[in-house]
Amino acid sequence: MPKSSPALDMTPMVDLAFLLVTFFMLTAQFKPEEVPVDTPSSQSTMEVPKDDILFITIDTAGRVTWDFKQGKTKQLGVRDAVLASMSTKYNVTFTEEQKEKFTKLSGIAVPIENLAGFLDQQGGDQRKAYAEKYKGVPYDSLNNQLKEWLVATRVEYYAVANAQPTVVLKADGNVDYSVVNDVIKIFQTDEVGINRFKMVTDLEKSGL
């Protein structure tokens, strides 16, 4: 069957389509993590759970970040409740705008006194710079804010879900073990009472 010559030559359109696809494939970037952490590797193939996890991160400099990843409980406002509880405990107030930002953000890496300033920062880079100044959530015995965050999260999550949240610890491989040990000891205190938790690792190539 002889094919008639097309009335409209589609060549330029196809060329543009491929050009655009190639451009976006090469320039799209992943959203940078709020706290860059280089986790150690292990043979374990269990995956990191996605929903409703209490996520504690320790970066190379030993700064601790608190995070609660809401999945199914998003509509039940666990993060808001935790913020309200901490705000009463430490007598710090937040504006509506800051509270909204808190719900959407992931990791909190500053002491509660500086949290308002942290929430006011405009972008990921500014937040990182701000957090670097204040050295993460304090967890020393005189000012154990980490413990309060943990207790508040457990209490608020239990109130809506009637269960314990999954606890995940993500630490940089080069952090001194003593820092991680201090955080684990806080987990094991009676008030916090976390004895089972998962540690995030990279998948090790088999047959080393």
Add this chain to the structure above:
Amino acid sequence: MASVDTGGDSGGGKKGKKRAKKSSTHIDMTPMVDLAFLLLTFFILTTTMSKPTTMQLTFPVDPDDTSKVTKVNNAVTLILTKDDEILYYLDELKAETVFQKADYKSIRKVIQERNMPAIQKINELTKQFNKQVGGDKEKFKQLEPQYKQMVDSIKGLKESVFCIIKPDEHAKYRNMIDIVDEMDICGVGKYAVSDKFAEAELEYLKNYLGGK
């Protein structure tokens, strides 16, 4: 590109003619473009990012129970120290105990040697399990919990090794992860992480690190 001029071929035979005879065959590229987009869409929809994995770690509620060591007959104490090194000794700490040096590659042989009976039993069990299952997914699901239970009970036997892991102040987090990983690889079910050091251990460590 939607039409290809193949006039060159049919006109090649005739020399001297500047204009090749234009043939009427032209290739319709539509199917090629369709396939290209189809493949592209397929791969965009089916690629998954590799997710970071986790290790389940249950810390014993009271890690100070090193007094249990005296009642265990097969113990290895691993002291994790600076520069990814491990100092270890077997059984109880006595006056004549020799501290031996290892790294994260050679420690596997040491632990496997001490845990040989358990490892052999686990391998036997695994062979039997695989034979029984024979590639049947249903049977696998059915028998797996029982298999896991039996492996755990082998790990809990008296003759299976008990490892005490003591990271010192110079140990890094990844050292601890690596050693717990080794526990998993070598089939060790009984292990505890402790930060209580005996006098003799601290002495030895001081001398060992002091000389570095």
